[in-house]
Every structure is written in C-alpha cells, then in structure tokens.
Amino acid sequence: MNMKMKKVVALTMTAVMGLTLAACGGGNSSSQDAGTGNEGQDTPEASTSEPADNTADAGASSDVANKDKPLVWFNRQPSNSSTGELDMAALSFNDHTYYVGFDANQGAEVQGTMIKDYIEKNIDTIDRNGDGVIGYVLAIGDIGHNDSIARTRGVRKALGTGVDKDGDINSEPVGTNVDGSTSAVQDGTIEVNGKTYTVRELASQEMKNSAGATWDAATAGNAIGTWSSSFGDQIDIVASNNDGMGMSMFNAWSKDNTVPTFGYDANSDAVAAIAEGYGGTISQHADVQAYLTLRVLRNALDGVDVDTGIGTADDAGNVLSDDVYMYNEDERSYYALNVAVTADNYQDFTDSTKIYEPVSAQLDESAHPAKKVWLNIYNASDNFLSSTYQPLLQNYDDLLNLDIEYIGGDGQTESNITNRLGNPGQYDAFAINMVKTDNAASYTSLLSQ
Numbered sequence: 001m002n003m004k005m006k007k008v009v010a011l012t013m014t015a016v017m018g019l020t021l022a023a024c025g026g027g028n029s030s031s032q033d034a035g036t037g038n039e040g041q042d043t044p045e046a047s048t049s050e051p052a053d054n055t056a057d058a059g060a061s062s063d064v065a066n067k068d069k070p071l072v073w074f075n076r077q078p079s080n081s082s083t084g085e086l087d088m089a090a091l092s093f094n095d096h097t098y099y100v101g102f103d104a105n106q107g108a109e110v111q112g113t114m115i116k117d118y119i120e121k122n123i124d125t126i127d128r129n130g131d132g133v134i135g136y137v138l139a140i141g142d143i144g145h146n147d148s149i150a151r152t153r154g155v156r157k158a159l160g161t162g163v164d165k166d167g168d169i170n171s172e173p174v175g176t177n178v179d180g181s182t183s184a185v186q187d188g189t190i191e192v193n194g195k196t197y198t199v200r201e202l203a204s205q206e207m208k209n210s211a212g213a214t215w216d217a218a219t220a221g222n223a224i225g226t227w228s229s230s231f232g233d234q235i236d237i238v239a240s241n242n243d244g245m246g247m248s249m250f251n252a253w254s255k256d257n258t259v260p261t262f263g264y265d266a267n268s269d270a271v272a273a274i275a276e277g278y279g280g281t282i283s284q285h286a287d288v289q290a291y292l293t294l295r296v297l298r299n300a301l302d303g304v305d306v307d308t309g310i311g312t313a314d315d316a317g318n319v320l321s322d323d324v325y326m327y328n329e330d331e332r333s334y335y336a337l338n339v340a341v342t343a344d345n346y347q348d349f350t351d352s353t354k355i356y357e358p359v360s361a362q363l364d365e366s367a368h369p370a371k372k373v374w375l376n377i378y379n380a381s382d383n384f385l386s387s388t389y390q391p392l393l394q395n396y397d398d399l400l401n402l403d404i405e406y407i408g409g410d411g412q413t414e415s416n417i418t419n420r421l422g423n424p425g426q427y428d429a430f431a432i433n434m435v436k437t438d439n440a441a442s443y444t445s446l447l448s449q
C-alpha cells in the first residue's frame, strides 16, 4: 500500500530550483521557540512565537498563490465529527495537500489488547475487592474526534463491553454504570485458566472543561476524584484515551491506590511512570508523524515526488520502512503505526521527543533552501502536542531547513488561531491542527482569498 513511486526528473529539478531559490530566499532556518509548554489556556497569546526575527517583513520566497501552496493537516483529520466521514474537499484542497496522523484502528486494537493482556497476567490480584467483577473507568478525549472514538471502541471491544450501534461499537460515554444497567455498554467476560470473569465499565465521561477544551487533563483528575469517592473499591483498572488525562488520574488517585492506569501517546512522563505502576501506553510513533508532517511540505516545496525521504531514500539517506507508516492514496493520508509500551519494553521509549534515527540526516541547504512555514497547534496546553509533538517538529524543522512560525491555540475556538493567519502570503507552506475536525474550511477559505 505504500507508494513506491520513483523520483525521476526530481533530482535535476531540485538542483535547478536550489540554485534559483538559494539566490533569493532568506537564509534563516532557525526555528522559533514557541513556548507552548505549560502556559494556561486563558493566555493563548503567551504561547505564540515571536514573528520570525529577520524575516518579519520578508514575504514568502515565491509568488505561488496561497491556494496552491503546500498544506498539511495533522493530528486532527478533516472529517465530520458526528459521522467520522472524511472531508475529502479539505484533504484534496490542492495537489500538495495531505493529512498526517496515525492508524487509529490499529492503535485502538493495540491499546485494548494491552489492557486485556494485563488483566490476564494479573488475574490473581486484579479484582481488588474480590466481588468477582473487574471494574474499569474510562476517560474519553473528544466524542467528535475519530482517534478518540477509535480508542474507546478498542477498549470496549477487547474487554467485551461494547454494544453495537449502527453497525459499529457504540462509543458514547456512559456516565456511571456501577450496577451494570446502562445500555450503551454491556458487561463483558474474560476467560483465564478456564475461569470466566465479568468485566464492567463502571463509568466513562468526555473530559471537556467548562470553556470547551477537550482531552482536558484537569477534568479527568476531578472525575477520578468523584468516581473514587463513591465507588473507589470497585475500580480495578483506569483506562484513558490519552496519557495527559491518564497521568492526571494516576497522580490524583491510582498511583497511591496501586490501580493500573493505561493511556495513549507514550509521552515521556507517562513512560517514566510505568516504573511506578502506570500500566502502559501506546506509542503512536510521533517521531515518524512529526517527520512526515514536515516532509510532505518539504517535498512539495522542492518540487519532488511526495515519496522522497519517505518510501524512497532522499539525497541525505533519509527513508522510512514499511513497518512504521502507511500511505492511503485515496484518503491522501499518511498514518504512522502504533506500538504498545509496557513494563516489558518501556526503557526503549523514555524520551518521546527523540527524532527517529532513519530520518535524522540534515538536508543540504543549497539543494533544499530555507522556506517559511506557518504551523499551529490547536491547544497549547494539550499534553501530547506540546510535550511530545511540537518538540519533535522543532527538531526536524532544522534538519529540513524549514523556518517555522509556531502558533499555539486555546483549544476552544478556531478563530483564536485563524486570527493569527492574517497574512498567508508571508509563508511558503502551512501545517494545520484544527480545534474541531469539521472546521477545515475556516482555514482553506483564508488561503483561497
């Protein structure tokens, strides 16, 4: 399924373009520090980078119309937040438009299986109150986000708690279901050594704060407080759609109560917590995703085949193997593959911001001249995007000679971000992480003007 197209005229073209563009392009390839780490959600301005220093009034290094410039959507795939249907108009906005994310279904299955394996291995001790029911609670990130939906389904599928809705597993939050009577889930069963155990989703909730930010870690920390105070002895497992929420619940309650907690993203803090009882997480190969996000832009800017430095080695030797990503041409989407990170292998994942070695070679600036990119993160406080993804992007932007302006949103409104795309003519390419997956047109309309 990977494209194995060869770059043909590409090399010659690159050389010619390199000479032309190096002559007129700004030489600045230093990336800006966006500082999107721990700022509060109320001060999005604080997370915006300064305009690129010596290039503030210099335009993009070409006269390409904004609507024809390379565009990559990442981490939030343009799609209908109710049906999940892909927004193909946004995904094929122009010939240089792609999506980069990870394989949500494969990852969801890996997460569900990881939790099930843990239960099976620890069957003698898992049922803390000995009531014969293995109870879990689930933190849901965003009920309208395909990745979140897939993860909820993956857990329910593996544990047998899912019920069918319109031909797929129902992914709705149940609120509380301590007595097992809710119809959105069912009691599942797990068989170990010939014995059958009941598994129950005791509670689940979308972790959205009052201002509207989803995947909200603080909300998850509060939820586990509420849940544990009313039925804490029944909670044997904590599951979460991501590590941000998972770690918040771990720190608030499950660590002290030695309740295994499972997340997703393999952020460095979560991986480190495995040594302290965090049950496990999933690496969605953010190192590969961050590379692909910038690489598809680089290739379009260089006028070479999109597979360059991806399935086909580039002139510096960068290349990815089939076991870490796949490309779906119909969806114009690159998907990184997922790996479970547990007590068995977490030592290999301790630094989530480390670039992926097979694609770590610096591009030569004469053949791949500096270009200006506008890139936004939907929520400067999102744990995964700020602590893992953006640092990775910042490592790769230098290697790929991209001069990136990083914009951090508030996670609540698209306009908070689009307001800062006032002058798209200043940039050569765009990388977009929407607040809501339905909202691609808020960006493309600005580029079409």
Ligand code: BGC
Pocket (backbone or CB within 6 Å): 075, 076, 141, 147, 215, 241, 242, 243, 244, 264, 265, 382, 383, 384, 385
């Ligand atoms: C990540 C989450 C993150 C979300 C935001 C997901 O891919 O796994 O941790 O919060 O994206 O869009």
